[in-house]
Amino acid sequence: MDFSSINPVLLAASLMVAATPILLAAIGEMVVEKAGVLNLGVEGMMIVGAISGFAVAVETGSPWLGFLGAMVGATALAMVFAVLTQFLLSNQVATGLALTLFGLGLSALMGQGYVGIKPPSVPKVPAGPLADIPTIGPVIFGHDAIVYLSLLAVLGVWAFLKYTRAGLILRAVGESHDAAHGLGYKVVAVRVAAIAFGGAMAGLGGAYLSLVRVPQWTEGMTAGAGWIALAIVVFGAWRPGRVMLGAYLFGGVTVLQLTLQAGGVAIPAEALSMSPYLVTILVLVIMSADRGRAAFGAPAALGRAFHASA
Amino acid sequence: MIRLEKRPEPSRRVAAITPVLAVLATMVAGGAMFALLGKDPFASIRTIFWDPIFGEFAFYYRGQLLVKAGPLILIAIGLSMGFRAGIWNIGAEGQYIMGAIAGAAVGLAFFPADLWIIFPLMVIAGALGGFLWAMIPALLRTKFNTNEILVSLLLVYVAEQILATMALGALRNPDGGGFPGSRNLAQYPAAANTEIIAGTGAHWGVAAAVLAVVFAHILITRHILGFHVRLSGESPKAARFAGVNPNRIIFFCLGISGALAGLAGLFEVAGPAGQISIDFNVGYGFTAIIVAFLGRLNPIGILLAGLLMALTYIGGEAAQATLGLPAAAIQAFQGMLLFFLLAMDVFTNYRIRFGRSAAAEQRAA
Numbered sequence: 267m268d269f270s271s272i273n274p275v276l277l278a279a280s281l282m283v284a285a286t287p288i289l290l291a292a293i294g295e296m297v298v299e300k301a302g303v304l305n306l307g308v309e310g311m312m313i314v315g316a317i318s319g320f321a322v323a324v325e326t327g328s329p330w331l332g333f334l335g336a337m338v339g340a341t342a343l344a345m346v347f348a349v350l351t352q353f354l355l356s357n358q359v360a361t362g363l364a365l366t367l368f369g370l371g372l373s374a375l376m377g378q379g380y381v382g383i384k385p386p387s388v389p390k391v392p393a394g395p396l397a398d399i400p401t402i403g404p405v406i407f408g409h410d411a412i413v414y415l416s417l418l419a420v421l422g423v424w425a426f427l428k429y430t431r432a433g434l435i436l437r438a439v440g441e442s443h444d445a446a447h448g449l450g451y452k453v454v455a456v457r458v459a460a461i462a463f464g465g466a467m468a469g470l471g472g473a474y475l476s477l478v479r480v481p482q483w484t485e486g487m488t489a490g491a492g493w494i495a496l497a498i499v500v501f502g503a504w505r506p507g508r509v510m511l512g513a514y515l516f517g518g519v520t521v522l523q524l525t526l527q528a529g530g531v532a533i534p535a536e537a538l539s540m541s542p543y544l545v546t547i548l549v550l551v552i553m554s555a556d557r558g559r560a561a562f563g564a565p566a567a568l569g570r571a572f573h574a575s576a
Numbered sequence: 577m578i579r580l581e582k583r584p585e586p587s588r589r590v591a592a593i594t595p596v597l598a599v600l601a602t603m604v605a606g607g608a609m610f611a612l613l614g615k616d617p618f619a620s621i622r623t624i625f626w627d628p629i630f631g632e633f634a635f636y637y638r639g640q641l642l643v644k645a646g647p648l649i650l651i652a653i654g655l656s657m658g659f660r661a662g663i664w665n666i667g668a669e670g671q672y673i674m675g676a677i678a679g680a681a682v683g684l685a686f687f688p689a690d691l692w693i694i695f696p697l698m699v700i701a702g703a704l705g706g707f708l709w710a711m712i713p714a715l716l717r718t719k720f721n722t723n724e725i726l727v728s729l730l731l732v733y734v735a736e737q738i739l740a741t742m743a744l745g746a747l748r749n750p751d752g753g754g755f756p757g758s759r760n761l762a763q764y765p766a767a768a769n770t771e772i773i774a775g776t777g778a779h780w781g782v783a784a785a786v787l788a789v790v791f792a793h794i795l796i797t798r799h800i801l802g803f804h805v806r807l808s809g810e811s812p813k814a815a816r817f818a819g820v821n822p823n824r825i826i827f828f829c830l831g832i833s834g835a836l837a838g839l840a841g842l843f844e845v846a847g848p849a850g851q852i853s854i855d856f857n858v859g860y861g862f863t864a865i866i867v868a869f870l871g872r873l874n875p876i877g878i879l880l881a882g883l884l885m886a887l888t889y890i891g892g893e894a895a896q897a898t899l900g901l902p903a904a905a906i907q908a909f910q911g912m913l914l915f916f917l918l919a920m921d922v923f924t925n926y927r928i929r930f931g932r933s934a935a936a937e938q939r940a941a
Contacts, residue, residue, distance in 0.1 A: 355926065363865055367866065372911070374908075539737050544734060547730050
């Protein structure tokens with residue numbers, strides 16, 4: 267094929283759109299894990315968010331209400347996880363898997379009447395003359411509001427964890443729930459709040475897939491995005507900036523392989539389609555091979571159940 | 577005030593009852609869900625759980641029961657080993673696909689020869705395909721400490737792409753007029769996974785599942801390796817002191833679950849499914865996770881749980897045909913079952929107590 271037909275500016279612009287759903291879900295999950303909870307149900311929450319958002323947007327005609335509905339729907343599912351793991355002390359890995367399995371079924375059920383419908387479109391943020399700046403203009407400006415919201419979320423989470431008292435408490439709960447409990451912090455309340463935030467962000471990411479990225483509803487449309495978000499949290503070593511880097515790296519691979527497929531390059535389409543998953547695995551391996559760094563970032567109490575009497 | 581008090585050790589009695597309670601709770605909640613969908617909840621539950629075994633068309637459905645239960649049990653037995661040891665292979669779906677591809681490829685390579693050795697070779701290739709696919713997360717985990725949950729799961733998507741490549745390319749039926757999909761192995765006698773007893777649905781995969789249950793039971797209760805697997809999960813520290821090599825346990829658990837999932841895939845592709853096609857896999861690898869938990873990771877329990885889960889599949893299809901219940905409702909129903917099961921697990925490890933704790937009473941006195 268003719269590689270000169272690939273426009274790097276367009277590629278970079280669509281990279282941001284491709285990375286946004288993963289970035290939203292990953293930054294939410296990062297906060298959950300910082301609080302010491304491993305929620306493997308990101309995929310389930312994303313797909314429930316995708317259909318909740320889609321349904322609300324179609325019924326009301328407003329994509330913004332759709333995004334709100336997605337956050338509500340996915341948070342409701344996340345609360346099931348919260349009740350099970352925080353109050354009934356169930357195994358977090360198994361409960362997260364249950365969330366994904368249930369979410370996939372529930373979303374297919376909810377989405378029955380919505381196959382083949384076009385959702386209301388999400389307007390782009392007008393950037394005025396800024397959009398006309400060569401190269402930078404089309405890449406950075408002229409996206410929809412959710413793209414910028416995801417960047418704000420990264421900044422917000424970074425500042426929250428680093429500079430606020432609440433962020434410090436959340437990290438303390440994630441590092442040692444017994445010590446945090448001893449200091450009088452409400453471990454369970456902090457974790458439930460973190461799980462709710464993670465659910466809302468995953469829902470938002472899911473709705474971004476069904477309302478902007480695709481935009482359509484099909485069963486199982488998240489296609490592993492939630493799992494990739496989980497991997498990106500590990501890749502990002504639980505740091506917001508690096509999580510963003512990971513999401514954009516993934517977005518880049520996705521966009522590149524789609525462009526190559528469309529361009530009819532002599533690599534089989536299936537080999538290109540599997541490349542984002544392979545790259546994610548590769549990146550995971552590189553990160554985890556460096557044991558010191560990976561261990562430094564992971565919250566010490568990650569995945570452990572907390573029971574006050576224990 | 578209601579609070580939880582940790583039991584000195586998990587209650588075996590409660591652990592045995594909770595799956596039954598979870599199934600009952602799921603029937604109630606599922607009935608409510610079906611009612612929300614505008615279906616008669618009682619008719620739905622009866623169609624799913626009663627009619628396939630005792631109803632008018634039971635003669636047809638009973639055979640289907642074993643066909644569906646076979647792969648579920650086979651995969652769940654393998655997964656339960658890992659889950660016991662705290663090694664989470666959740667990519668059985670991918671190992672199932674790779675086993676089917678490897679086994680089918682061997683069978684198709686011999687076409688149209690008629691040798692007795694072909695089917696046994698396919699069985700070996702199927703197990704090997706799943707085994708090797710599971711060795712990827714095992715190697716990455718032991719060499720680089722990479723999380724096996726994420727790797728095994730991500731490899732499912734890779735396996736699905738390989739399946740598509742095979743169905744459209746290397747394994748496509750040359751006489752198929754360009755349609756995707758391989759030759760039908762079920763119609764190739766030397767490679768077909770036939771019913772051992774006609775009309776029961778009991779093909780070789782079901783026999784393998786029963787064998788797996790027996791071997792797993794012996795391994796877990798009688799063999800030192802089974803003890804090490806349990807020890808690694810229940811007390812990693814004690815396992816280390818006892819000289820258990822954690823890497824060996826990882827290789828064993830992922831290897832056995834991969835091989836069994838691969839076998840399940842081979843038996844499916846050579847029997848009920850018949851051919852390698854793009855939509856060959858239907859989620860047995862994921863449902864088997866629920867089966868493993870519902871069976872309390874116990875081989876006999878998994879046998880029963882596999883049959884029950886197969887029933888929800890068949891009953892779900894029946895309810896789809898007679899009541900117009902959406903297929904997705906059954907998937908949600910199965911997920912719900914796992915929720916209830918995990919929720920009720922709390923009673924295995926904790927007691928519900930009303931009022932203040934004994935320690936608090938003492939302090940107050």
